[in-house]
Amino acid sequence: MSFNILYLHLDYTRRKMFSKACKYAINAMIYVATLPEGQERAGLKEISKAINSPEAFTAKILQELVRHDLFSSVKGPNGGFHIQGNPNKIFLSEIVEAIDGDMLFTGCALGLEKCSEDHPCPVHHKFLAIRDHLTGMLMTTSLRDVADRVNIGISFLKY
Amino acid sequence: MSFNILYLHLDYTRRKMFSKACKYAINAMIYVATLPEGQERAGLKEISKAINSPEAFTAKILQELVRHDLFSSVKGPNGGFHIQGNPNKIFLSEIVEAIDGDMLFTGCALGLEKCSEDHPCPVHHKFLAIRDHLTGMLMTTSLRDVADRVNIGISFLKY
DNA sequence: ATATTAAAGGACAAAAATATCCTTTAATCT
DNA sequence: AGATTAAAGGATATTTTTGTCCTTTAATAT
Numbered sequence: 473m474s475f476n477i478l479y480l481h482l483d484y485t486r487r488k489m490f491s492k493a494c495k496y497a498i499n500a501m502i503y504v505a506t507l508p509e510g511q512e513r514a515g516l517k518e519i520s521k522a523i524n525s526p527e528a529f530t531a532k533i534l535q536e537l538v539r540h541d542l543f544s545s546v547k548g549p550n551g552g553f554h555i556q557g558n559p560n561k562i563f564l565s566e567i568v569e570a571i572d573g574d575m576l577f578t579g580c581a582l583g584l585e586k587c588s589e590d591h592p593c594p595v596h597h598k599f600l601a602i603r604d605h606l607t608g609m610l611m612t613t614s615l616r617d618v619a620d621r622v623n624i625g626i627s628f629l630k631y
Numbered sequence: 632m633s634f635n636i637l638y639l640h641l642d643y644t645r646r647k648m649f650s651k652a653c654k655y656a657i658n659a660m661i662y663v664a665t666l667p668e669g670q671e672r673a674g675l676k677e678i679s680k681a682i683n684s685p686e687a688f689t690a691k692i693l694q695e696l697v698r699h700d701l702f703s704s705v706k707g708p709n710g711g712f713h714i715q716g717n718p719n720k721i722f723l724s725e726i727v728e729a730i731d732g733d734m735l736f737t738g739c740a741l742g743l744e745k746c747s748e749d750h751p752c753p754v755h756h757k758f759l760a761i762r763d764h765l766t767g768m769l770m771t772t773s774l775r776d777v778a779d780r781v782n783i784g785i786s787f788l789k790y
Numbered sequence: 791a792t793a794t795t796a797a798a799g800g801a802c803a804a805a806a807a808t809a810t811c812c813t814t815t816a817a818t819c820t
Numbered sequence: 821a822g823a824t825t826a827a828a829g830g831a832t833a834t835t836t837t838t839g840t841c842c843t844t845t846a847a848t849a850t
Contacts (some may be wrong), residue, residue, distance in 0.1 A: 475690030485732030488742070492838065494646070495742040499709070502753050515796065529839050535798065548847025549795045556771045557650050564754070581656040585790055594661050594777035595723070598768055606761050618753035626697045628673055651808065673824065688809050694828065707817025708825045791850100798845070808835070815828070820821105 494571040497533050498576045499523035499629055501542065501567055505619035515552035524630040533571065540570035559619060577607045578621035653730040656692050657752045658682035658788055660701065660726055664718045664778035674711035683789040692730065699729035718778060724769035 490498075503522045504514050514522075520530040534553055537543040544556045555562065568576065580587030581599045589596075623626040650659075663673050673681075679689040690774065695713055696702040703715045714721065717740045739746030740758045748755075778784040 484740070485730075486734045487649065487653070487671075487731035488734050488738050489740055490847075491646050492742065495740075495835090498754075499741055517796090526839060527713070528841070531797075532799095538797090546847070547795080547797045551796050551847065563792085571644075572646035575645045575647050579645070579647050581648055581654075582658055583651065584787065591790075592786045594780050594788065595657075596786060598772055598777075602765050602768060605764050605813060609761060613679055613754065613757055618757075621753055625831065627751045627755060628743065629753065631750075676826090685809060687811070690827075691809090691829095697827090704827060705817070706815075706825080708819065710817065710826050712827085719839045793848100793850075795848075796846090798843100800843080801841085803840070804838080806835100806837070808833100810833070811831085813828100813830080816826090818823100818825075820823075 479481060489566065491572050493529075493533050493536075494568055496523065496525045496530050496601060497537055497571045498564060498567050499525065500530065500534060500553075501537070501555065501562070501615055502619050503629055504553060504555055506622045513546065513550075513552045513554040519553065522629060537567070537570060540566075541596040542570060546580070555615065557613040562615045563611050564615075564618075565607060565612045568610060577603060600601070648735070649727065650731050652688075652692050652695075653727055654728045655682065655684045655689050657723060658684065658698055659689065659712075660696070660714065660721070660774055661778050661781060662788055663702070663712060664715055664774040667779045672705065672709075672711040672713040672735050675754060678712065681788060696726070696729060697724075701729060714774065718774040721774045722770050723772045723774075723777075724788060727769060736762060744756060 485603075500519050500523055503519055507514060508540065516531050519525075519534070520527040534543060534545070538545050538553070542562065543553045545551070545553050549628050551619060565577075578592060580593050581595055582593040584591075584593040587593045587596055618627070622629060659678050659682055662678055663671065666673060675686060675690050675693065678684075678693070679686045682689075693702060693704070697704050697712070700715050701721065702712045704712050724736075736770070739752050740754055741748075741752040743752040746752045746755055777786070781788060
């Protein structure tokens with residue numbers, strides 16, 4: 473039952489920019505940011521249903537976000553997760569960095585250990601602009617920004 | 632012997648844009664593109680030494696590049712790999728697509744199955760520009776471009 | 791106080807990516 | 821033709837990422 477695995481298992485032709493864990497993290501935080509005032513806390517089940525993610529795995533990621541002070545959590549009845557701080561001042565870059573780290577922003581695109589201006593990889597200069605563009609965008613896009621788009625119905629968290 | 636694994640094995644804080652396989656592929660092709668006229672073919676050992684990559688794994692990747700008509704290969708003594716076609720007309724995008732697929736260019740950043748203008752994810756519009764920037768760069772940067780930089784000594788394939 | 795609820799945490803499982811080894815195939819060289 | 825060389829391909833191993841399950845901890849509600 474493998475058409476394109478005819479040739480080796482080097483078929484992973486579906487590499488994306490972020491890890492799944494990171495996507496779940498971003499989606500989860502956006503979802504919680506969309507909740508109305510007075511009820512801005514949501515439980516694991518609610519969150520993973522809202523963003524269509526595997527519950528147990530999502531739990532691990534939410535824990536990680538709590539450790540990174542992006543969420544805070546409350547146990548027991550009516551417990552759950554709420555955003556730690558002001559969604560206007562939480563940026564996508566912080567979520568990405570919490571889960572995927574900063575290699576996307578700082579690491580060499582070609583994997584050179586000591587890639588730098590002095591000792592650049594062959595695509596160093598080409599990627600500088602891309603990286604700046606990407607990190608600039610992530611560092612200026614707040615949770616509020618994107619959550620509002622969901623709330624007014626012009627963007628979506630699942631399917 | 633695990634300091635930052637104190638908390639779960641969700642520590643993969645080193646996500647990069649491309650897979651390792653893809654980096655090896657790009658580096659390998661750049662290396663072969665740097666070879667002087669008349670000897671523009673290199674064997675697996677030479678290549679993986681030049682780009683500092685694991686030999687056997689690199690072999691698989693070179694095979695894949697041959698299947699994608701980016702390299703052609705010759706067996707036996709003095710065999711090896713040479714670039715199939717004109718390095719001026721081979722672009723980084725083709726190598727990335729051969730190994731990592733086109734999800735980086737076309738896939739939704741947040742993993743929405745049917746992310747589109749009509750039904751966009753919360754960061755759709757923000758990522759459009761990034762993606763265009765990235766793919767534009769990859770589609771216009773030729774192997775010759777980057778190989779020349781290595782040849783004149785202003786960029787490097789290892790360390 | 792006790793029961794209930796929900797997150798935290800540990801152990802484990804499955805899948806994908808990375809990597810190695812060994813055999814087979816096809817060139818070249820003698 | 822036979823020996824040698826190097827890529828192709830198959831099998832397998834390791835590591836990382838993704839995912840599940842079950843117990844423990846700490847809140848709330850009765």
